[in-house]
Amino acid sequence: MGEPQVLTVRKLFLHYRSGGSIVRAVDGISFELRGKHAIALVGESGCGKSSTAIALMRLLPPNTARYEGEVYINGMDVMKLPEEEFRRRIRWRTISIVFQGAMNALNPVLKVGFQVAEPLIHNLGLKKKDALAIAEEALEEVGLPKGVSERYPHELSGGMKQRVCIAMALVTKPKIVILDEPTSALDIITQANIINLLKQLKQERGLSYIFITHDLALSSELADSVAVMYAGKIVERGPADDVYLSPAHPYMRLLLNSIPRLRQDIPPSFIPGAPPDLRDPPSGCRFHPRCPYIIRGKCDVEEPPEFDIGGGHYVACWLHGGGGT
Amino acid sequence: MSDPVIRAINLKTYFPVRKGLFRIAGYVRAVDEVSLEIYPGETLALVGESGCGKTTLGKTLLRIVEPTAGKIFFKGQEITNTDYNEMKKLRRRMAMIFQDPYASIDPSYSVFKVIEEPLEIHGIGTREERAELVMKALEEVRLIPPEEFARKYPHMLSGGQRQRVAIARALVLRPDFIVADEPVSMLDASVRVEILLLLRELQKKHNLSYLYITHDIATSKYFSERIAVMYAGKIIELGPSSMLLKNPLHPYTRALIDAIPDPDPSNRFRIREVIKGEPPDLSNPPTGCRFHPRCPYAMDICKQVIPEFKEYQPGHLVACHLYD
Numbered sequence: 001m002g003e004p005q006v007l008t009v010r011k012l013f014l015h016y017r018s019g020g021s022i023v024r025a026v027d028g029i030s031f032e033l034r035g036k037h038a039i040a041l042v043g044e045s046g047c048g049k050s051s052t053a054i055a056l057m058r059l060l061p062p063n064t065a066r067y068e069g070e071v072y073i074n075g076m077d078v079m080k081l082p083e084e085e086f087r088r089r090i091r092w093r094t095i096s097i098v099f100q101g102a103m104n105a106l107n108p109v110l111k112v113g114f115q116v117a118e119p120l121i122h123n124l125g126l127k128k129k130d131a132l133a134i135a136e137e138a139l140e141e142v143g144l145p146k147g148v149s150e151r152y153p154h155e156l157s158g159g160m161k162q163r164v165c166i167a168m169a170l171v172t173k174p175k176i177v178i179l180d181e182p183t184s185a186l187d188i189i190t191q192a193n194i195i196n197l198l199k200q201l202k203q204e205r206g207l208s209y210i211f212i213t214h215d216l217a218l219s220s221e222l223a224d225s226v227a228v229m230y231a232g233k234i235v236e237r238g239p240a241d242d243v244y245l246s247p248a249h250p251y252m253r254l255l256l257n258s259i260p261r262l263r264q265d266i267p268p269s270f271i272p273g274a275p276p277d278l279r280d281p282p283s284g285c286r287f288h289p290r291c292p293y294i295i296r297g298k299c300d301v302e303e304p305p306e307f308d309i310g311g312g313h314y315v316a317c318w319l320h321g322g323g324g325t
Numbered sequence: 326m327s328d329p330v331i332r333a334i335n336l337k338t339y340f341p342v343r344k345g346l347f348r349i350a351g352y353v354r355a356v357d358e359v360s361l362e363i364y365p366g367e368t369l370a371l372v373g374e375s376g377c378g379k380t381t382l383g384k385t386l387l388r389i390v391e392p393t394a395g396k397i398f399f400k401g402q403e404i405t406n407t408d409y410n411e412m413k414k415l416r417r418r419m420a421m422i423f424q425d426p427y428a429s430i431d432p433s434y435s436v437f438k439v440i441e442e443p444l445e446i447h448g449i450g451t452r453e454e455r456a457e458l459v460m461k462a463l464e465e466v467r468l469i470p471p472e473e474f475a476r477k478y479p480h481m482l483s484g485g486q487r488q489r490v491a492i493a494r495a496l497v498l499r500p501d502f503i504v505a506d507e508p509v510s511m512l513d514a515s516v517r518v519e520i521l522l523l524l525r526e527l528q529k530k531h532n533l534s535y536l537y538i539t540h541d542i543a544t545s546k547y548f549s550e551r552i553a554v555m556y557a558g559k560i561i562e563l564g565p566s567s568m569l570l571k572n573p574l575h576p577y578t579r580a581l582i583d584a585i586p587d588p589d590p591s592n593r594f595r596i597r598e599v600i601k602g603e604p605p606d607l608s609n610p611p612t613g614c615r616f617h618p619r620c621p622y623a624m625d626i627c628k629q630v631i632p633e634f635k636e637y638q639p640g641h642l643v644a645c646h647l648y649d
Binding site: 038044045157159187188189190191192193195196199200214215216217218219220221222223224240241244245254255256258259260261262263264267268269270271274 | 546
């Protein structure tokens, strides 16, 4: 296992106010990330994946109702840092993000090179000239041709714009990069090219990734470990080999069965029902209304804790502990 | 085999590129010399990257977009030049399902009205008869109880439920042919499978033919009889799904298939072989084979001569000089 942990998250909460109710988007999740490793955060839309990213970057919307927990980066609990210090020491400098759909949010009237240099100027206080030189290097590192820094976003293809966004996340030399659906708007061949680039950068720069995606097949391209989210909770987490090949939580098993496989003949099946409303999640295990293995009087009443099933593999399901089966 | 429901012969759809008000500077060749047939009860998957002309081809087959040249037959009848009124009658028997159920359904309409509208346009039935047809359509797409769903508005529905409404709307006129344009690409994995299984079930029940437009080859493996691969306005390979996926002939088809991940943790240890470059600009496509600038096997002839689309094995066609 070797590498020390660069990120440890304990009981992280992020709730929003919406109308008169509370949306429990991230509801007490815990996970770890080792140096030079990638953890995939997978789950269906609305399960709290992107909110986890927002919580880690501390980019909270105004309707935040509850934001607490412990987030250790290299051993220091950064949740205790005041905003000014977090901005100066952590955000972008230690942990950065490629936002979902970022390539469509590039400023159309600014040259690409300047946009990549911006975090250096605003967050690190570099002079414009130095920042532009570093931005140039970063653009080259993500495989873009020389001279691209002088061009505008509309002159670039989707794949090139996504590379610009990756350069932007790397230019401040962070150790941890959050990738929120980094290829979701791209074609399959462009996607494969971007994933190759992310693999290379991870190796060459010793980066750690939090790879957020709803695409389980794609997640296996980068993940050394996996955390499966359902309705604001992590229901299963562990090494990639264990979670993909012997999933323990019924939700993960069923979700894997819903993936149409190209290289095997296994007709996909679906999970009946829909994920719950996070304003009013079900009692007990949040998956119990859809679970074919429900233990009545247990799963619908008592929330399962995380059970250690060996080798760093954890599952929050009564089938795996609590003196039951 | 029975007669095709849809047949296209050398179909072209060009869009003029204007310079100034009147001068036409050139054409975007979105669909260029495409021939295909779709048989009763069959799904033909049309796969390719964005901008390759998939959607334009689908719309041209329904004459939502007018063809520039070529011929279209619907159940043996040529519809290439059919006039507006006659076409309106024929449209009862064909329908389209769009990618984005958030955009394709009028948010101010109740579910009832969304599904009733096509019946009204075609002057079908009395009020009561229409209401009955709407309820039946809702039941068929499993929006149950139908009375309850009929009263709802689109914003009260999930993405999957909206797509069911769109399917009910397409089905209510009892069409023979449906163009489904990326019908599940905006949905979560499990809901995708649910909707695709529903479309298959309805297909069996009503002997429907589908053109399933998708960029997702893995779903076309399980939900289509045949696959057509489109690149830069042309169909470059077509064949029975299992045959085409097991033995892809065209280098582009191979590249597409190689780029698709399966959920396999050993993926993380390898760098995938991926072709470089981007699909060409359709207003100025490359000479010869349009794939030649990206093709690892390109020969001299590929730059000069457009490869013929011809049968390699029974039912398996390819346009590539490697098979000359």
